[in-house]
Amino acid sequence: MVPPPIPSLLLAAVSIQGGAALAKSLFPLLGPPAVTGLRVTFAALILVLIWRPDLRGVSRAAWRTLLPYGVSLGLMNLAYYLALERIPLGLTVTLEFVGPLAVAVLASKRTADFLWVALAALGLLLIVPWPGRSAGLDPLGVGLALFAGACWGVYIWAGQRVARVFAGPQGVALGMGVAALVALPFGVILGAQHGASGAWAQLSPGVLLTALGVAILSSALPYSLEMGALRALPARVFGVLMSLEPAVAAVIGLLFLHEGLSVPQWVAIACVMGASVGVTLGAGTRAVPPVEV
Template sequence: MKASADRSSGIVSSGIVAMLASGASNQVGAALGAHAFASIGPAGVVAVRQFVAAAVLLPVARPDMRRFTWRQWWPTLLLGVVFATMNLSLYTAIDRIGLGLAVTLEFLGPLTVALAGSRTRVDLLCAAAAAAGVYALVQPGPSSDFVGVGMGLLAAACWASYILLNRLVGARLPGLQAPAAATTVSALLYVPVAVALAATGRLDFAAIAFAVGAGLLSSVIPYAADLLILRRVPAQFFGLFMSIHPVLAALAGLLLLGQFLAPTQWAGIALVVAANAVAATQRRPALATAAA
């Protein structure tokens, strides 16, 4: 009995370590991508990141897209557009307002899906805490970058759309076929960006290396790690632990990009993280659970 309990504890502990590694990899990858903004811009970084993700996912999933029906194609196409828009809006926000603030705003997407339709006092308090956190993050002032904030909120809307579409596509395509096909669609949308950058001579080695690093650390490694993690820890605990991402993003921005945050901004991040954490602990229908 004790051996079984120790084994279960060890499995959960390894899952927690994997979640920390996955989250850190994701945010370090985003910071690496930011180093290429000056050369190829956020769109160029996203283009390379999507090419890397497609190059890894396609050989693994091997979706037979020639046999897709229209019922399978239309949500896959939409999901590809959401991928393309979500990554571009997030990287544009990172470029304008910093990594920590951009990722925190993006996390409003899954929080909104989790709270949608709820009328409980706890959820209303979560919504109020998140709103207060956002206000602390983006207090209007002479130097406020409203475009950057808007891009962060667009990334949040895309993440909410991703949750809803991914559930639909996952029900119609088995295994990894859905993300592989959608990533391929997104990568194809960025081919003109890569062509334009190549034609203007902006695809230098350093920029490509940073962007490839972003693709590996922010797409490939976290995706593989998350598949392993969900076999070791409960889905609800996984959703709760995801709330640490804005903190990891702020730390990555501080250590790798020199992006310092004011105490009020740290307080705002803490409020959004707390709202996400509490929301993730509530019992919800299947659709809301997918947000975790």
Template sequence: MALAEAPGSFGLPRGFSQRLRTLSLGSVPPPALILLGIISVQVGAGMAKHLFDRLSPTSAVTLRLVTSAIVLGFVARKALRNVLRDHSRRSLATAGAFGLTLAVMNFSIYQSFARIPLGVAVTIEFLGPLAVALAASRRFRDVAWALLAGTGMVLLAGGGDDLDMVGVAFALLAGVCWAAYILIGAATAKRFSGTSGLALASVVGSILILPIGISSGGTQLIDPELLLIGLGVGLLSSVIPYSLEVEALRRMSARVFGILMSLEPAVAALVGVALLGEVLSVRQWAAIGCVIIACAGATLGDRRQPPPPGA
């Protein structure tokens, strides 16, 4: 019996093969892309935390930064060939500062992951972008969002949950760096086209963290199995979410993007439960909820462009 349509590629009906070819990121709803990107980042963080039994947090973040820099450098290789010739010293210094921010931010959050639950660390870190949004605001109601976020921090700090204060301090430092990432990343995006600015910053960040990682991990950093896991962490934490967010930003507003990104602490907490067995208390979940609502509320009336993705 003959097929209703002439065979296409691989012997499939032509209409079916054409439909397969049309399936792409462009056919996925933008909110789904953002959610997938958030899940990718946090699963990557969970995988990295699993490495802490075999590698120090410093060595794990070194693997993450180096592998993501290699992938991003390969993607932007044509633009990077003439980067020194095509850009001023000031532009290169901006990208260098962006790379330093990336290195310190990732180093700090990995040190925090090693000491406190994943969801708690990401919640505290989220105070960075929230502070940037509130600092630029001229609306009185944003005071309420700031107070709500402060309530969340009080719940975390005063809950009697025996949180490691060093881990909390590292998460706060990561939040400061995230705020700097938004500001310096915006300046970098204006001076470099495409992914070249992020790729250059990733290379700089990797070079800065590499000596510390080598001194901490030694020959473990060339273990094939650990290198493969590090590659997976780099892809999940940087390359995949960056690609998804860029596609989503083409088709959605800055406000919706910011509101959806506010879900990240909750996703981090769920990944912590699912992958790491980090069961949180009711007080900690309430604190996470306060920060999520504060971030969403502060973003709701913010009509500025969102920060460049990919941190």
């Protein structure tokens, strides 16, 4: 039985952020690069097995369209997990959301959207670790989260081109394969340097099963739920519900990772969410927010 579209989107958000929390639990054992490599590789295998893309029918021009999509996806996941090691889940997702928000504003011609940019900027000012601020966030973690957001912006731009070249989800499956080729070498090289014996010495059936669970929760399950909801909901309703993800991430981080946030940080999350909702409602049916994979 397929759930209704709005519960589907809410369940997808919980699944994605739950997958991130599960991934973070593996960081002490494997390190973020190895977890990223395993997660993206498992996700690619799942999507390829489900959608069975025909490599023989992919032209060189199609591959050139696909490469920026897959590379940005791989780097986005790597930077996201590296940031997640250093700063709380809710703030990582909030900072990453700046990428798609910037793409939406750049594609818009509405003067009112600059007000939403100002609101998002206020949120960033409340998060960024200014010199002299006590108990500030890790600056490298903030930078990595913003870089992940920039990669997400490129992923949106490239994904629009991929959607015009590939039918259905075949481009997503192939793009995830490219992302695995990008992320896995980082996982192999940096994972070998993690801890006294290296990440790969820690692999066991239980660890691999957990990594597979991360891939399912973070990619396969939410992608299926979001695709079903996208076909049933107006674009702006879909976008507004997607804008709830920073709050979902903050709650998941609090409940499962015990990551408490300060009042200014909660205000920052609300500012970025409000800006995302404002831009989405202003866009109407002219733009559809991308799903995360």
